Amino acid sequence: MVFCLLFTKNEQDDLTQDEKKALKILSNVYDKLTEKEIEKIINRKTLAEVEYVKKT
Incomplete structure (x- = not known):
């Protein structure tokens, strides 16, 4: 899953x-990337990997 734009509703309208x-358009580009291409992009710091850790 790739998040392209995050904002809180009190900061921006729809x-x-x-x-x-x-x-x-951007989601179609991301959808066509291979796993190796994604790894390269993350390593170049163009994308950041975000890990969700559920609180227990």
Whole structure:
């Protein structure tokens, strides 16, 4: 799962149509990446891997 844009509702209204369109294009690009390509991007610090740890 790739998060492209995160914001709290008190900081921004809903996405504009242009933002939705751009995020759909970006998601299609990410969807076509191989695991090795993703690893390279993470290693270059272009993307950051975020780990979710559920509190127990």
